[in-house]
Amino acid sequence: MKELFHNLAQVTVIEDDPVVILGQQISLMWIVIGAALVIFMQAGFALVETGFCRAKHAVHVVSTNFAVFGLGFIGFFFIGFAFAFGGFSYSAFGMTAPVGKALIGSGDWIFLWQGGWALSGNAITPAVLGFFLYMVAFMDTTATIPTGSMAERWKWKSFVAWGLFCGAVYYPIIAAWTWGGGWLARTWSSMSLGAGYVDFAGSGVVHTVGGVAALTGAIVLGPRIGKFDKDGKARAMPGHHIPMAMIGSFILLFGWFGFNAASTFAATDVQFATAATNTAIAAAFGAITAMMWITRRTGKPDPAMMVNGMLGGLVAVTGACAFVAPWAAAVIGIVAGVLVIEAVFFIERKLKIDDPVGAIAVHGVCGVFGVLAVGIFANGSYGAGWNGSGSTGVSGIIKGDWGQLGAQALGAGVIIVVNGLLSYTFFKLQNKFTKGGIRSSAEDEIQGLDIPEMGVYAYPEFAGAR
């Protein structure tokens, strides 16, 4: 029965049937609600990142989180959406035809799309606009990830260029390859790998892609002044507002239901309830596992690590949430809770990379794990015909199918290599051609970026906050 309902949702055959049309209308509403929830995640990111930074940089950090919404949006509005989704259509919510066609490549090997530039032309219907709104919200999530790892030492004008670049080019590439029907999605045909590369709501497309930029950006900037002592030992730089960060992480959890559940693209596809519940399961297990793991490691339930644990669980379950059983969502959360803490330690202690909020561990490391988790835990009950394949349901190695894990490993590897090179080159070139580089002057950094860059203190009444 479940399979039957599911197929009805995906393959709309009788287009003028009032019931089908009503289903499309409700599904479009579901997408717009999802978009609003995901956009609210920007508030969560702003609170988490600002809470984890020091008071003297608080205005700068919250402002990057604020402005990146519009910057990324503008890049995506003009060209990013066309690059990523010019060839996309999905009748379940009434987007019956794509707005454009292939720009680079053809058949199983499409690399970029075109059409609907700046949302103009006759093909722009309410369904397309609802879809755009949902997709631009995902892009903005990617765009705001590096603002955390690069916080407290990133020049404002350099950051502005990143926001536009992310929305216009950086994000749309993997989005085109994964969700737009590009070559990664077609690996079921070109390479006989499972249902092709599968990422339900963006462990790879959004989080790994953002996490990779967080990594390369932090490498190019270098650590904050005073982060490592002369022996190379990491020093703690405690965040100035832990309650703010924890509230932010709950806002992210709230928004994440839009991120994952609405990724069914259809209110008529009841698997949205599975996605929502699996999301909450991974968040709960991730947070509590991290609480126990950090207590074991350092003696206290460090609230910053509990936050990272919850977010790590969310990131990791995002790619698989519709394809796995509740027990698997719990396992994904548990693994992420340990992984995120060990990754923070490894990145800081071994690689000597300074990431004030743990963005690389949360989004990059847990993102890669989330991509692979599809190929491990998918139980075959959902995703028939995914990516246009003949799959009867996305199946991981627990169902004896190794092909899907192959597609997932390929996807993760492609993201690390392509986005790694792209973002590293971007930051390096920008650093070379920007007067004085993309990093703030030592003087500004020591004083705090709030006055030199933004002209206002976050907390003018408190002298000690500077």
Added chain:
Amino acid sequence: MKLITAIVKPFKLDEIKDALKAAGVNGITVTEARGFGRQGGHVETYRGAEYKVDLVPKVRLEILVDQAIADKVVNALVKAAGTGKIGDGKVWVTEVSRVVRIRTGEEGPEAI
């Protein structure tokens, strides 16, 4: 006239205030302060890295009193501020040569 200055634990402030009033004090000035003493702070971890909390939050009290009640006030303050644990703070007394009440121009003990 004497100026009594005390550095005490912040959570003791209310008790101290009541004890000072009972001892005949008319007014106090309170400042939030941070500092370290012989204890020298303690070590915590944040995101797995250790750091020293060496400037502990304290409250600084300044009390102007007449010579006659100075000892009584100090004794009351010490009694109210003490927990017997490390970090209880200090109190010291200094001589004050001149005091003026700004509103009226009164000087000396009248101005306290």
